[in-house]
Amino acid sequence: xxxxxxxxxxxxxxxxxxxxxxxxxxxxxxxxxxxxxxxxxxxxxxxxxxxxxxxxxxxxxxxxxxxxxxxxxxxxxxxxxxxxxxxxxxxxxxxxxxxxxxxxxxxxxxxxxxxxxxxxxxxxxxxxxxxxxxxxxxxxxxxxxxxxxxxxxxxxxxxxxxxxxxxxxxxxxxxxxxxxxxxxxxxxxxxxxxxxxxxxxxxxxxxxxxxxxxxxxxxxxxxxxxxxxxxxxxxxxxxxxxxxxxxxxxxxxxxxxxxxxxxxxxxxxxxxxxxxxxxxxxxxxxxxxxxxxxxxxxxxxxxxxxx
Ligand SMILES: Nc1nc2c(ncn2[C@@H]2O[C@H](COP(=O)(O)OP(=O)(O)O)[C@@H](O)[C@H]2O)c(=O)[nH]1
Ligand SMILES: [Mg+2]
Numbered sequence: 001x002x003x004x005x006x007x008x009x010x011x012x013x014x015x016x017x018x019x020x021x022x023x024x025x026x027x028x029x030x031x032x033x034x035x036x037x038x039x040x041x042x043x044x045x046x047x048x049x050x051x052x053x054x055x056x057x058x059x060x061x062x063x064x065x066x067x068x069x070x071x072x073x074x075x076x077x078x079x080x081x082x083x084x085x086x087x088x089x090x091x092x093x094x095x096x097x098x099x100x101x102x103x104x105x106x107x108x109x110x111x112x113x114x115x116x117x118x119x120x121x122x123x124x125x126x127x128x129x130x131x132x133x134x135x136x137x138x139x140x141x142x143x144x145x146x147x148x149x150x151x152x153x154x155x156x157x158x159x160x161x162x163x164x165x166x167x168x169x170x171x172x173x174x175x176x177x178x179x180x181x182x183x184x185x186x187x188x189x190x191x192x193x194x195x196x197x198x199x200x201x202x203x204x205x206x207x208x209x210x211x212x213x214x215x216x217x218x219x220x221x222x223x224x225x226x227x228x229x230x231x232x233x234x235x236x237x238x239x240x241x242x243x244x245x246x247x248x249x250x251x252x253x254x255x256x257x258x259x260x261x262x263x264x265x266x267x268x269x270x271x272x273x274x275x276x277x278x279x280x281x282x283x284x285x286x287x288x289x290x291x292x293x294x295x296x297x298x299x300x301x302x303x304x305x306x307x
Pocket of ligand 1: 001112113114116117119121197230284286287
């Protein structure tokens with residue numbers, strides 16, 4: 001069993017049971033039943049209808065041909081934007097670019113609702129970047145809660161990377177500004193920024209996030225910039241509403257899908273990507289420090305539909 005079969009396991013078993021129960025594609029009622037099965041994995045009615053239309057157009061005669069048609073259609077609906085965590089080499093994707101050519105650090109800004117998986121993702125990514133020869137610094141700008149800063153600091157220590165901590169109550173944008181300067185003076189070449197959890201309905205907090213983004217991209221002076229919404233895969237399609245609103249407030253360069261290992265609603269990622277056109281770049285596949293992977297849509301979609 002490959003990693004994608006394991007991480008999408010719960011979604012996969014929902015889909016596999018449904019797909020196995022289907023009649024063969026030439027039987028009457030096949031497409032209606034297929035649509036129901038897809039909705040059960042949280043692909044949503046709109047995406048299920050588009051997938052079914054794609055399968056129908058290919059006129060499959062066997063179950064295998066139907067699975068192939070699902071895979072091809074799903075992939076054609078997903079984001080075509082670059083998926084690498086540009087410019088960071090991740091695992092086998094090394095070679096995209098090594099260290100920054102200039103002295104300015106690269107920066108990744110993480111945001112999302114409380115409990116989505118931001119702090120955990122940053123800890124895992126810092127560890128991974130360090131393994132690949134980068135010198136990460138974590139900036140803890142979740143200044144509303146002392147516990148938030150402590151939790152991030154704990155991960156920085158576990159990963160063995162530098163950290164810069166905001167004071168409780170400090171303005172997060174100024175913490176990020178100071179953090180970038182601290183990173184330069186300590187020779188860090190990539191900055192990972194943790195922010196306080198916020199809801200897509202909290203206008204003032206979205207504005208604050210936009211300000212953090214502006215300050216960070218200005219202070220970078222040429223380093224690469226990633227603006228990443230972390231979503232909880234367990235919530236499925238609910239995250240689409242969040243992602244839409246966050247994307248309006250802060251231009252997003254990618255999504256992180258945390259907790260894919262414990263979600264039965266992983267199908268939602270296809271719908272979310274397709275609607276937003278924003279690629280999923282990383283997935284969380286557990287609570288351990290190594291449980292982070294670059295997203296591979298082909299392998300993911302095959303694991304879902306070829307059960
Ligand atoms: N199973 C699983 N749990 C995760 C994953 N990522 C985060 N978590 C858990 O989700 C909870 C919230 O994570 P946290 O990083 O604190 O969320 P934050 O509020 O967005 O910073 C914690 O209990 C994490 O251990 C993941 O990929 N898989
Ligand atoms: Mg946190």
